[in-house]
Amino acid sequence: MNWCILIPLLVGAICALLGYLLGKLLSGGNGNAVSEDVYKNRIAKLEADLETCKSDKFSDINLYKNKITKLEADLQACKSSKSSGAGTAVSSFAAGVASVAKITFDADAAKAVFGKKIKQDDLTVVEGIGPKIKELFHTHDVKTWQALSQCSLEKCQEVLNSGGDRYKIHKPGTWPKQALLAFQGKWKELSDWQDKLDGGK
Incomplete structure (x- = not known):
């Protein structure tokens, strides 16, 4: 067997393989760049959603604060009516009790x-x-x-x-x-x- 012919063929095959792998590696880098852009877009969208969520949360808090304020006012009105003895709710309750008591x-x-x-x-x-x-x-x-x-x-x-x-x-x-x-x-x-x-x- 002639080793002089086999060695150049073997070197050529190795070079071809290295070239193929190098090309794959370089094209894979471009793919990573694309993936990076996708992740950046996702991060930006998530940040925007977070801001929206925060603003909704604060609007909900304000809504609940308004409800609490109204309930506190109603409670205070009820207490003052009870203490003065002139509350309509107390009067209607007393009337209801009286009607039950009047079953003949x-x-x-x-x-x-x-x-x-x-x-x-x-x-x-x-x-x-x-x-x-x-x-x-x-x-x-x-x-x-x-x-x-x-x-x-x-x-x-x-x-x-x-x-x-x-x-x-x-x-x-x-x-x-x-x-x-x-x-x-x-x-x-x-x-x-x-x-x-x-x-x-």
């Missing part, structure tokens, strides 16, 4: 449903409450249907417990609701419900 007892309507005379605020109308339990409630200052309707189950059980073991076994779960129906004069609804109850349970 209709003995005829109650008799028509139950077939017997019903006395106003007789707690024995509530199924499960007899004369002795009624006296226990009276002792605890629960003397009306309205008062019983506002008792929690814990309060009812406390009243029963005060009477001893004989009364602890009673289940007062429906008593406040029954008392409310009596207070509201919903006699038919009360009677229908009591037909489904077993000793007030």
